[in-house]
Amino acid sequence: MGVTSATAHDGTPVVVRPGRYRQFPSGHRRFALVVEQGAADSFQVEAAAGGSPYEECRTVVAAPGHTLADLLRTELPDDCDVLVVAAADALLSAPPAAVGPGRTVATVRAGGEGPAGVRARALLAALEQSDPGDLRCRAEELASAVDGAAGLRVDDPLTGATAVLSYASPTWSEWDAGFFRPGSALPAPTGRLRLAAGAAATGSGLDGQVTVKGRPVVRARDARAGSAQQVYERLTGLFHYPLVLSVDHGTVTGLKAAAAGSAAAGAELERLFALHPGHALAGALEFGLNTAVAAQPFNTEANAAATGRATASAHLVLGSLGHTPYELALPLSTSTVGALGTGTPLAGAGTDPAGDRARRHQVAVPVTG
Numbered sequence: 001m002g003v004t005s006a007t008a009h010d011g012t013p014v015v016v017r018p019g020r021y022r023q024f025p026s027g028h029r030r031f032a033l034v035v036e037q038g039a040a041d042s043f044q045v046e047a048a049a050g051g052s053p054y055e056e057c058r059t060v061v062a063a064p065g066h067t068l069a070d071l072l073r074t075e076l077p078d079d080c081d082v083l084v085v086a087a088a089d090a091l092l093s094a095p096p097a098a099v100g101p102g103r104t105v106a107t108v109r110a111g112g113e114g115p116a117g118v119r120a121r122a123l124l125a126a127l128e129q130s131d132p133g134d135l136r137c138r139a140e141e142l143a144s145a146v147d148g149a150a151g152l153r154v155d156d157p158l159t160g161a162t163a164v165l166s167y168a169s170p171t172w173s174e175w176d177a178g179f180f181r182p183g184s185a186l187p188a189p190t191g192r193l194r195l196a197a198g199a200a201a202t203g204s205g206l207d208g209q210v211t212v213k214g215r216p217v218v219r220a221r222d223a224r225a226g227s228a229q230q231v232y233e234r235l236t237g238l239f240h241y242p243l244v245l246s247v248d249h250g251t252v253t254g255l256k257a258a259a260a261g262s263a264a265a266g267a268e269l270e271r272l273f274a275l276h277p278g279h280a281l282a283g284a285l286e287f288g289l290n291t292a293v294a295a296q297p298f299n300t301e302a303n304a305a306a307t308g309r310a311t312a313s314a315h316l317v318l319g320s321l322g323h324t325p326y327e328l329a330l331p332l333s334t335s336t337v338g339a340l341g342t343g344t345p346l347a348g349a350g351t352d353p354a355g356d357r358a359r360r361h362q363v364a365v366p367v368t369g
Helices: 036-042 068-074 117-131 134-147 228-232 260-275 356-359
Strands: 015-017 030-036 044-046 055-062 082-088 105-110 151-155 162-166 170-175 183-185 190-198 205-212 217-220 243-248 252-256 284-290 315-317 326-331 336-339 345-348
Touching: 015 082, 015 117, 030 044, 030 117, 030 252, 036 044, 036 055, 036 162, 036 217, 044 055, 055 068, 134 345, 151 183, 170 284, 217 228, 228 260, 228 326, 243 260, 260 326
Parallel strands: 015 044, 030 055, 030 082, 082 105, 105 183, 315 345
Antiparallel strands: 151 162, 151 336, 162 205, 170 190, 190 284, 205 243, 217 326, 243 252, 284 315, 315 326, 336 345
């Protein structure tokens, strides 16, 4: 094994320790790090760190214009664990057919200050600390509570907004809590559950008013477009100011800026609704379960996975990448999601923190925006 080293421009490389990434399932003996051409000299792979199970570690440099699917087809073995650290959207996703059944692929969005910056370090450190066993337990506990309820109620004391999601039996449309799944390219670190909230899945859909506030996650269907960042920047008012959405049977029918600072975010949502009406469909509630990662000041899936100051975080998902150009995970940071009828808080502001010990291990970066 040994060490593949490179020096960052500031003299401090970003250290990659494959043996410490416990969310990769056991079995593979080969590991590949994928980085962008301009960042190739900014990483140091410590192949033997953490009692690594890997017999071979390699670094694959992606030339400008290449996609992750291109590299999977030409550069990466069929039976390996792959970690992608990149800023380009085209390197952060690939269809299952391109990944193949023998590979496990995790992607880290290194935006902002560049792949060698403090943001990439924070996400890789959080990946080291992510415990798949703990994530699975948290997921099963939350799923059991939701399964036992007749529905969910979302209450926000800041604005007085209330919404209800009724269902005969809950439908979990995504379960990324535990180990990474072979055959898929998943954002890392992970730790998310997604509950279907649309009328097609529940019979009625989410009804009422929902307050969104916090750092959103913007996903784009066209990985080459690079426009997800533009949408994210237009939603920055939500970082500090609430926006109230009126939802009727799973469709957003109105927007109200609860403070002047969120008016621009409301205008951006209106633009997206006009671009494609599917962006107005509230298709899911997404819960974050990972105690190892703190909120990050840029567009990253880690913000959907982080618990924040709660047992689990909650996001309202608008749009669907299978049908709309964008998918938005809008944070419900001031709201509480509780069991309908009993009022037992399950996620969000009204729940107990994930634990002092867990929060001491969170990896944060300076918030500049």
